[in-house]
Amino acid sequence: MVLLAAVVAAPVLAVAIAAMEPRWEVWRHLVETRLAGLAWNTVRLLAGVAVGAGVLGVSLGWLVAVHRFPARGFFEWALVLPLAMPAYVYGFVMIALFDFTGPVQSWMRASFGAGAGLPDIRSYWGVVLTMSLVFYPYVYLLSRSAFAERGVVLVEAAKSLGQSPRTAFWRLALPLARPALASGLALALMETLADVGTVSIFSYDTFSTAVYRVWFGMLDRTAASQIALALIAFAALLVTVERWARRRAAHTVSDARRTRRIESSQGKQWLAMAICAAVLGVAFVLPASMLVVWSVRAFRAGSVASTYPALVGNTLLVAVAAAALTVSAALLLAYTARQVRSRRLRALTAVALLGYAIPGSVVAVGVLLVLSHADGLAGAIMGSPPAFLITSSVAALLFAYMVRFVAAAYYPVQAGLARISPAVDESARALGATPRRILREVHVPMLRGSLVAAAILVVVEVLKELPATMLIRPFGFETLAVEVWERTNDAMWVEAAPPSLAIVVLGALLVGWLTRAGARQKALP
């Protein structure tokens, strides 16, 4: 297991090693010029997304889990759908619609005079709004299930003590949901740190765009790796905060009693529905409808690639294979962490999980470094250079996805494992079962829900992934995301719409299926 953790951690470590050569001169230049601005931009982006995604995720989770209102069952799963929307796609739709030259502001100028308009969308607030709306489902998913487990019970307990539901939320439910909230926020913020595509669309500079600038503008890969290390440090900080927030958290569920949801006044019920509808409308229905409109236009103009079926096939192929690989790795890592207390293993696992916060391009370079060594080693052992290139095969691509997304699978699996009482392990062991047998015959069946959830999260991530795919994909291997990139390159929104739509539809089907299946399992009356 140490070996598996080491393999997953290797590319991250390789970047760290490549960064070891000192580059004082570049750093002095950065300190004198942009560093403070970059750090400030990165920190306030994280803060803004934490607040935005946190408030949206928690309040929607609370509404849906505890209250009764019209169409609640629909919103319960539909509010997860923005997860299927790549942030860079949402970003370009927002800009196409709300920029100075977009239809909304053009209409405002035409109707109310040249002075009319909106605040500039290409700004801090534009990025924060975009990322909050795309990343809130991580918080929503985890906080909703935490509230669903005990929210109603807590509100009733509070009521019997003469306290309002509001007090129950602030004093009981929210503190108890802290671990779920922390994990959800950690995922959302890691996505924010790793993002390059969205912030570039908005011309907003962060540490991850600085990696590119130093790498390709100053042509200094070592210094770029050092900036990537700064990103990794940010991520490590996030993970530490997440651990700290989950400290002493009792994850094992008390019996999920079948209780009734709270029924508020008619007016409040409609308000709750309106809030859910507004968020879903802005975060998903609006951008998805734009993609549909543009796709129809693209089909009419005949500018849709004939290779479409192959693109969809390729994308699904790598996504499913990567999910199988990544979830297996995450399960083994989480399970071993449960069974064995080894400091070395824990450290390696922590490093392995950081891949989620590192831009795909940096992970890709780490993977290329590791694999070219492996290639060389294989050549040395076999006495001749290998007949095929490990460094640009589908296997390399899957490895990169695993490194990048193992955290997305690890957290749900870990949460699932935490719900299984250690007493179960002890009984199985007392009956003479080996750890492997316990995993296979006790845990995996009990974990099926978590495993499916983890697999779907990874599939959705791989559907959206761009930079690592660009760098490592085998010769001539195109995916939907690559096609989107090629079209958005020259602001060809209409032409970029069909592949974007395909990503969104595939992702939405999976996300919808996952959350509906999850909802049915623990349906409350």
Place this chain on the structure above:
Amino acid sequence: MSTRQPNLRLSLVFAAAVLSVAACESAPESQVVTVYSSRSHYGAESVFVAFTKATGIAVEFFDGNNSEVLERLKAEGERTNADLLLTVDAGNLWNAAQQGLLQPIQSAVLTANIPAHLRDPENQWFAVATRARTIMYNPARVNPSELSTYEQLGDPKWKGRLCLRTSSAVYNQSLLASLISIHGEEATERIVRGWVANEPIYINGDTQILEAVAAGRCDVAITNHYYLARLLAKNPQLSVAPFWADQQGAGVHVNISGGGVTRHARNRDNAIRLLEYLSTPEAQALLASSSFEFPANPSVPPHEILARFGGFRPQSVGVAAAGAFQAAAVRLADRAGYR
């Protein structure tokens, strides 16, 4: 048995998908040339189809953005599949040559078709087409007599009226690098500080910048010429016009798109044939009509939309100069506060 049918069908679909991927890689070796390209292939496809028709050599593409294609070429080393590197911006070609990714070739055709200042002095790369990065203005709001040089965009009268792409765009890095090679670092930094003092509106894309100029978000900007030509081809009434910068001084910044044969090319002869073909009048005319760049071969006239832009005097520095100052340009932008 009937319950198994859908599974069988599904696996057939999968198998077909896998095969279709595999099929891309199995053309006969000798009649192939593999191109690593960072030129968007959607404008230029017809010229490669014409090449295959004329020579029987199939062209296979691997597309990526500039830097990623280079990184990949570097990582693959001598085991690369690439025969020809096609990319935009002289800085990228200079870089590829510096890192030993290209090889010098001797070709009478290329020497005859491509002028000396548009190819590498050591014959490692050759321009296919050229592009000018110049001042754009909205004729409804700006009189061209108010415009003159790149530096003059730092005049306080343009405060709040200037749109720029960030200095992370390689086109701007090359523009600054060429200014450094002409005026030196100090004077170039002064120019850039002038722009920054005018609080430019940063928009990440030349096309979007031109749309912003037309809509009145800003009145002047710097973009590549062909983005305007593409927009004018769709909408001749667009209220944006080009102004050739620095005509009394150093001239307009001109960059290239072009290519070079990779050091470890397995189909070296085919790569040379493709590069030579791209320089012929026939291919140049096809390229010019799809991309709106200026043909690198001086015997081929530019597209009629470009003809209406009028003639201009380019910077006299060779395009190769840009590459040497790219890193300096990025640092200069950092110092001047140019995002």
